[in-house]
Amino acid sequence: MARTRAGGVWVGATAAMLLVAGCSVDGLLLGELTRDEHRVMPEPAAVILRGKAPGFQGAALRLWAGPTIAFSGKVDSEGTFALQTDGRSTLVGTVLEAQSGGRACLALVPELPAQTSVLNPERVVQLAEIAPGALEVGDVSTTAALVLLQRARIEGRELATIAPSSLVETLIDVDTRLRGGDPALTLALVAVQRVLSAGKAAPAAGAPFDPSPSALRLLRDAFAATSAVDADGNGAPDGDGAPFEAVITAAAAGVTFAACYTPGRIKVVLQVRLASDARDGNCEPIQPFLWADDKPGSQMFITGGVHKETPTCGAGRTAFCLQPGEIDAVNAALGNWVPNKVAMFDDGSHGDGAASDGIYTFAFEAPHWPAAAAPDGAGVRIAYKFTYGAQGQGWTGAEEFPGNQRILELDDRNNDHLIVRLDHFADETSNKDKANGLFTGCGKVTWAATAAAGCSSDSVERAIDLDGDCKVDGWPSAGKVAPLTVPCP
Ligand SMILES: [Ca+2]
Ligand SMILES: [Ca+2]
Ligand SMILES: [Ca+2]
Ligand SMILES: [Ca+2]
Known part of the structure; x- marks a missing residue:
């Protein structure tokens, strides 16, 4: 200052x-x-x-x-x-x-x-x-x-x-x-x-x-x-x-917001909407409780970790890669695939936008580089899944869908210095990796740099349908999460 x-x-x-x-x-x-x-x-x-x-x-x-x-x-x-x-x-x-x-x-x-x-x-x-x-x-x-x-x-x-x-x-x-x-x-x-x-x-x-x-x-x-x-x-x-x-x-008109952003790190905001009126990528109603049980007292959790296709640092690669300690830190933040452990919030706290709007928020900090800057176009890649259950409960009756995970490459597509991804709970047409139900997709989802022509690669932050008419119209709100900054020199 x-x-x-x-x-x-x-x-x-x-x-x-x-x-x-x-x-x-x-x-x-x-x-x-x-x-x-x-x-x-x-x-x-x-x-x-x-x-x-x-x-x-x-x-x-x-x-x-x-x-x-x-x-x-x-x-x-x-x-x-x-x-x-x-x-x-x-x-x-x-x-x-x-x-x-x-x-x-x-x-x-x-x-x-x-x-x-x-x-x-x-x-x-x-x-x-x-x-x-x-x-x-x-x-x-x-x-x-x-x-x-x-x-x-x-x-x-x-x-x-x-x-x-x-x-x-x-x-x-x-x-x-x-x-x-x-x-x-x-x-x-x-x-x-x-x-x-x-x-x-x-x-x-x-x-x-x-x-x-x-x-x-x-x-x-x-x-x-x-x-x-x-x-x-x-x-x-x-x-x-x-x-x-x-x-x-x-x-x-004469005012600009100035800021200097933290190099090599980014805030990631994962949000999930749990609602009975949600529609999937085919514009069909989502059944939120096809796999999970709708039990009173249940709450929303997230779990996941670094995806195995993230470049790791070693003999062949010293840049655009993660060190073992960085992988451990991201895994720990996301709960390392232990279900019903890391809570999400819909009470307006912990970066959540509006309280009780059915959108649950989990925000964490991760290493980051622009995917396009890497020689193979690979960014930091994570996998995650939402569960709806009781603290400490196992997978059964809590996971949004079995045998699949959601995948996400941490690439800031709208240049707001945040990674923001809003999913619908149990949406089997979004970034669900293996048995994906999107009609216009190829049955599975992979990374932007390796996706085959004509196949969906819904694995980055993206604009979404904000008003429920099945037409994409804007970027999801980051809620109360601000980008990581450092004091300007
Ligand atoms: Ca006047
Ligand atoms: Ca909320
Ligand atoms: Ca962004
Ligand atoms: Ca719309």
């Missing part, structure tokens, strides 16, 4: 972030669990987010994680707040909102750390130390938050998928330029100030801003229709959120 914030606030924040980077609550939870199998898994103590929101005494406080409100609280009578979170997982790219009547201010929180141990007491984090430009939740932090939200939307991303270090750098850049009088950002600030004063005069207009990534507009149409807001200053009430949107979009 080359730059420093006024009063040294920012220097302290960097040190605090480094402290939490190497240690996860999950590892300690597992340690606690295995020490005594009968012990109830302890919950970590809360992480408290403290800050100032002057002028918002008694206001409602909401922490938006994508489209959902992860935590809520209140601003106290002094205009300060202490928002309690559960400390269970690190939250990336959340938006804090203080709202009272027709007035609201926002602040973007790049990374709200989790507890580092279940044994730790409550942990207090100062907003000003983790969110550049948010010494207080006010018009400046609101402008920066809206501009970054809009920039992410322009790029088709959610804030949670942008590296926290990139969000930090971008907030510093926007804050610096805003205070330096950047014309487009100044117009955005003035528009925010106009919304604030219009909202003051129209308490019944309700919350002006919609921080959800699925929002139609950043400024709610209902607010603009109920208040007399003139965000673009053309002398006429706006009537809807479009004029405000245009001002913020113009400011966002």
